[in-house]
Amino acid sequence: MPARDAEPFPRAVLDALDAAADRPVLEHGARAVAGAEVLDLVARIAAGLRGAGLGPGDGVALLLGVTPEAFAVILAAHAVGARVVGVRPGLPDAQLRHLLGLDIAAVVTDSGVEHPTLAATAPRTLTVDSLCAARADSGALRLAGRPGDVARLIHTSGSTGVPKACAQTYAAMAAGWAARPEGWPPAIRELAPRMERHLVFGTLSSFVMFEYAVMAIAAGGTAVVAERPELPGAIVHHRATSSVVTVPRLAKLVAAQRRDPADLSSLRALMVSGSPLTAARHREALDVLGPVVFHGYGQTETGTISMATPGDPPGSVGVPPAAVDVEVRDGRGAPAPVGVDGELFVRTPAQSSGYWADPEQSADVFADGWVRTRDLGHLDPDGRLHLTGRTRDVVIVNANLHYAGPIERVIAEHPDVAEAYVVAAPDEDTGEAVHAFVVPAAGRSPDPAALRALVADRLGAACAPTRVTAIAEPPLAPSGKPDKRLLSTET
Incomplete structure (x- = not known):
């Protein structure tokens, strides 16, 4: 043995x-x-x-x-x-x-x-x-x-x-740090003491839910099962100190607190994951909920890559820990300068070795020990990581490729818009065009012409949405993330 x-x-x-x-x-x-x-x-x-x-x-x-x-x-x-x-x-x-x-x-x-x-x-x-x-x-x-x-x-x-x-x-799982306090990076060392009563729900088949439960136990806390995971009710009922939420769930919680505040005095940490959190939404969450928002970034292929603490500037995902390597590469595969967007390649101790029974996809994503995230972002002079889009989340207008992420961020800056989701819509003249789905800010009614003008001014006419559709909330995939494929069926 x-x-x-x-x-x-x-x-x-x-x-x-x-x-x-x-x-x-x-x-x-x-x-x-x-x-x-x-x-x-x-x-x-x-x-x-x-x-x-x-x-x-x-x-x-x-x-x-x-x-x-x-x-x-x-x-x-x-x-x-x-x-x-x-x-x-x-x-x-x-x-x-x-x-x-x-x-x-x-x-x-x-x-x-x-x-x-x-x-x-x-x-x-x-x-x-x-x-x-x-x-x-x-x-x-x-x-x-x-x-x-x-x-x-x-x-x-x-x-x-x-x-x-x-x-x-098994070697990769043993290298993970969820159950090993001695291996926790600084952001996790700040998070862990806040997990005295950590709310779990949904399914432990989610590796995020399972590993945060393990982390809570290793930190001396208790994983508390919420049979009814609706927020803020579950936090109040269980006197939870922490939980994991997606961006749409965070938005609903913030809106509920604005409308009819619940007693969230027990809450010390919300780990937001699953999709990027805009700087405006990040600031709003901190304003309404207090210094409890931890914005995590990772992928199924890699596990956790980086995490912003409540003290990090809104819009970033924090400084990657020493055990994680992040390279920002330009279109030729060369390192991009600090502050310049490029595709993110990462190495983590517990990353996956490939896709099961899919050597072609594995070769495209896993190479030379690196994982190609297909995410766009940059590192700022302080070493913080900022996400700006996905390489394949694109609209191709007149054979020119335009990333959805920057368009979504510009639209979401408009005071009448709480959230924005951009998909490609068929267009007889240009091949594809931008279709924007927007969640209006409370009490507001976005003007499509104003949104088009804003985007055209900032990013060019080709990025301006030819269609703008107001929605109450985005459809969600089983993972809890916004499902843009379902939005695409409505174009």
């Missing part, structure tokens, strides 16, 4: 649970589950998985809610060395069949769940109750993950394309 400090993931998480043996680490309704109880669940579930013949390299799909048992199942599946595939609830049958076709040996579900697609396509279904009923193996829990094996497949949101399965190895 390898030395303890050489053991694979999830050793650091198990150590954090052991250090919290006598205190609540998970709260679910009336249940307060201590670290020792979670460790016992992990040991029994791991024994149940091994008893079912599952071990290193086997694909295990998890279709679970947010419970202490679901948390333990994830850790147990990694303990036996499986390749874990999280399945978000509510996926269309076609997507679920796709996931179950990724060389899956078994599916684990909550007890009592009946799903016709699972019954028709899953090779074998195991329930949480049956796994928890297993007898734990004697002695210390044996961790079987092999460094080069794929530990989990994390699917991209697909906000600008088809979701892809990012393959993260």
Whole structure:
């Protein structure tokens, strides 16, 4: 057996649970589950998985809610060395069949769940109750993950394309710092003490939700399950000190606080992720909610790249930590000067090794140890990272390519506009034209002619929206991000 400090993931998480043996680490309704109880669940579930013949390299799909048992199942599946595939609830049958076709040996579900697609396509279904009923193996829990094996497949949101399965190895997961306070970068060291009661919801299949729960536990806090995740109600009900929100959820929370303020005195940190936060929206959130906004930037392929703290200037995503390399490259692949936009290439300790069973896409994104983010941005003289768009989020007007991000930011600067989303619309004269969907500011009614003039003045006539459509809010993908593909169907 390898030395303890050489053991694979999830050793650091198990150590954090052991250090919290006598205190609540998970709260679910009336249940307060201590670290020792979670460790016992992990040991029994791991024994149940091994008893079912599952071990290193086997694909295990998890279709679970947010419970202490679901948390333990994830850790147990990694303990036996499986390749874990999280399945978000509510996926269309076609997507679920796709996931179950990724060389899956078994599916684990909550007890009592009946799903016709699972019954028709899953090779074998195991329930949480049956796994928890297993007898734990004697002695210390044996961790079987092999460094080069794929530990989990994390699917991209697909906000600008088809979701892809990012393959993260056991070595990469062991290099992650969520459960290792000694490895936390400065922004996380500022965030962690604010996570005494960290709100979790939705699905632990989200690697963001899972890893922030792990971080809260490692920081000495409790992961609190919100059965009803609506904000601000969940924060008030659970006296939560922290949570993760997307930009649309943040906008709704800020609007609700302006309209009818709730008692958010317990709140100390909101981690905003999933899409860029404009400087104006960032400032508004800080003004309304106070110094609680942490603006994170990362990708499914890379994990966390950078994070802005409440003290960073609105509009930036903070200074990348020392363990993360960021290069801004121009169109020729050469380093761009400070302050000049280019495409971002990054290296992180826990990045994925490629896309599962997709060598062509992998070769396009993963090269020479770097991940091509397809995001545009720049580093300022203080080393802070600023995001400005996506390389593929474009409108092609008269064969000239125009990025949607800069157009959206100009429109969002207008006082009548709270949010702006730009997509390409077919145009008989120019091939494509700009179609802007705008969320009006409270009590305002944006004038399309004024928005066109603003964009034309700042970016040129080709970028001016030929159509402007007011919407109450953007449609959301299952990940919670704005889904511009659905907007594109309305052009």
